[in-house]
């Protein structure tokens with residue numbers, strides 16, 4: 001299992017090490033975030049991808065502090081074989097939108113919970129895209145990061161029967177756990 005507590009292991013690239021993914025698996029999902037400080041949130045996206053055996057990479061790419069790197073990353077994404085990009089950022093969260101402006105890949109935006117405005121700034125920065133350049137915007141914080149990974153897996157599962165089975169199994173296990181933890185007696 002990859003060590004997910006700190007970022008970044010392996011010089012900025014988090015290599016998947018679940019039983020289903022070899023360390024050399026070509027990444028299908030790119031997880032990018034505006035700052036190392038976003039890792040606390042974005043590790044939940046990465047953990048979910050690890051759990052589902054989805055080959056991925058994780059990198060810090062900032063729309064404001066490393067704009068050229070962002071353009072290079074987004075422009076190269078299709079050619080590198082990525083299928084989905086998950087972009088998390090907080091505050092003036094322009095990373096998902098600018099990434100989407102430079103690639104036709106589906107971009108899923110995760111608003112990181114900011115200290116100043118609790119993530120409402122992040123959410124509105126990401127969600128209010130002009131028609132023509134879509135970003136699929138998730139919830140603020142951990143739930144959004146987890147769901148971005150599940151959504152990325154669902155997109156990939158359309159063309160990957162084994163992943164579809166793992167996703168179905170995850171959902172069934174989740175349902176079972178909720179029912180076992182809080183059985184409801186109907187009278």
Ligand code: RP5
Pocket residue numbers: 033034035036037038062064088089090091092112
């Ligand atoms: C954004 O600014 C990042 O996505 C992060 O959420 C926020 C604060 O960054 P740091 O000052 O913690 O590096 O670009």
